[in-house]
Every structure is written in structure tokens, then in C-alpha cells.
Amino acid sequence: MLEIKFIGRGGQGAVLASQMLAKVYFLMGLYPQCYSLFGGERRGAPVAGFLRVDQKKILLKCEIKRPDRLIYLAADLIDIQEIQSHLNPNGFILINTPSIEPFPGLQSFRSIRIDARAIAESVGLGATINTAILGAYCRAEGSIPFDFLEKAIKETVPAKIEANLQAASRAYEMVKV
Numbered sequence: 655m656l657e658i659k660f661i662g663r664g665g666q667g668a669v670l671a672s673q674m675l676a677k678v679y680f681l682m683g684l685y686p687q688c689y690s691l692f693g694g695e696r697r698g699a700p701v702a703g704f705l706r707v708d709q710k711k712i713l714l715k716c717e718i719k720r721p722d723r724l725i726y727l728a729a730d731l732i733d734i735q736e737i738q739s740h741l742n743p744n745g746f747i748l749i750n751t752p753s754i755e756p757f758p759g760l761q762s763f764r765s766i767r768i769d770a771r772a773i774a775e776s777v778g779l780g781a782t783i784n785t786a787i788l789g790a791y792c793r794a795e796g797s798i799p800f801d802f803l804e805k806a807i808k809e810t811v812p813a814k815i816e817a818n819l820q821a822a823s824r825a826y827e828m829v830k831v
Contacts, residue, residue, distance in 0.1 A: 657718045657742075660703035662727025662750075664692065667784025670810070671727070672703030674788055677806035678798060679707045687712040700731060725791060726750060727770070727783055734759035748791055750783055766794045766829060773824050777817040785811065785818040789825030800826050 658675065662668035669690040676686035684707050692701040704718045722745040726732055729751040737747065738759060746764040749757070750771060757765065770786035779785070785807055792798040803822055811818045 655706055655708040655712070655714075656723070657721045658705040658707070658723040658725065659718055659721040660705075660725045660727065661731050662701055662703075663731070664699045664701050665781055666727040666750075667782045667787075668701050668703045668727050671725070671784035671788055672705045674784065674803075674806045674810045675791070676705055676707075677810055678788075678792070678802045679705075681802045681805055682798070684709060685711050687714075700728075721745060723748070723791075723795075725787060727787055729753070729757075732757060737763065746794065748787065748794060750787060766790060768825055768828060770821075770825060773821050773828075777820045777824075779814060779817050779821055783821075786821040786825040789822035789827075790829045792822075793826045793829035 660668040660672050672688050672690060676688040679686045687706040690701065690703045706712050720740050720742055722742045724737065724741055724747045726749045729749050741763060746766065747760065748766045751767050752769040752772060768790040770783035773786040774780065774783045788803055792800060792803050804819060807818050807822060808815060
């Protein structure tokens with residue numbers, strides 16, 4: 655079973671990103687289970703999206719404690735100690751950041767950095783970076799063809815579909831596997 659945790663701020667699209675990625679895996683013939691966690695504050699407050707994926711129906715109904723993938727839509731929410739103690743050693747971290755500097759304490763993990771905010775802004779999406787992050791994730795994962803993400807975006811995104819497809823495509827092309 656693959657377990658993925660999205661961490662971001664309200665308004666960045668972490669919850670919708672987990673739903674879209676669930677759709678991608680569903681289109682690939684897998685069984686996704688998706689849920690989110692956020693408080694009363696929405697815009698700017700920390701939020702999390704969780705996704706489990708398996709080849710058979712998922713009966714597990716508890717919080718993800720040891721994810722295989724961590725996706726940070728907001729780099730300022732990175733908790734090095736949590737990553738070191740909870741991330742699956744074979745997992746990877748995807749971080750939205752304009753910085754090319756390595757994050758101290760993450761050297762022993764595979765990490766991918768992308769400036770999803772700059773990509774989203776360049777196509778008119780503002781701070782909503784979910785499709786750019788998903789483009790980068792699908793490429794980093796290595797086994798998800800872009801056409802599955804494209805179909806999920808078309809079926810899930812409520813507005814600016816072309817801009818979201820552009821953001822996902824640009825991020826997908828930028829990540830080196």
C-alpha cells in the first residue's frame with residue numbers, strides 16, 4: 655500500500671490535490687482512499703490531505719503515520735524531526751520552494767524541489783499550486799503517464815482548466831527523474 659501526505663496552507667489546493675491524485679490512481683485501475691484534515695480557519699491555515707492507494711480495496715480507516723511520500727505545498731511547514739522519524743526510508747519528499755539550497759536534515763532522503771508557485775503564477779493561477787505540484791509528483795513517481803493526470807484535471811478542476819493543464823505540464827517537464 656502506498657501512503658501519501660499533502661501538507662500546505664488553505665488556498666493552495668492541498669485537499670483538491672489529494673482528490674485529483676486519487677482520481678489519477680483510480681484511472682490507473684488502483685483503489686484510492688482520500689481524506690483531509692483542516693480546522694475552522696481555511697485561507698492560510700495549515701491543512702493536510704491524505705491518500706492511500708492499493709491494488710485491492712482499502713479497509714484501513716486511520717491516520718497515515720508513516721507516509722511513503724510527503725508533499726509540501728508550503729516549505730515553511732516542513733518539520734525535519736517529523737520527517738526523520740516518520741517518513742518511510744524508501745519514500746521521497748516533494749517541496750514547493752523557490753530555493754535551490756538543500757534543506758538541512760533531509761540529505762538522507764530523496765527530495766525534489768520545484769517552484770510550483772512561480773509556475774502557477776505564470777499561467778494565471780495565483781497561489782493555487784495543486785496542479786503544478788501534481789505534475790511534478792507524477793514525473794517524480796516515474797510510473798504515472800501525464801495523460802492520466804490530464805484526464806483527472808479535466809474531470810476534477812472546477813475552473814481555469816487550460817491554465818491548470820499548462821501548470822501541470824510545465825512542472826512535469828521540469829522534474830528530472
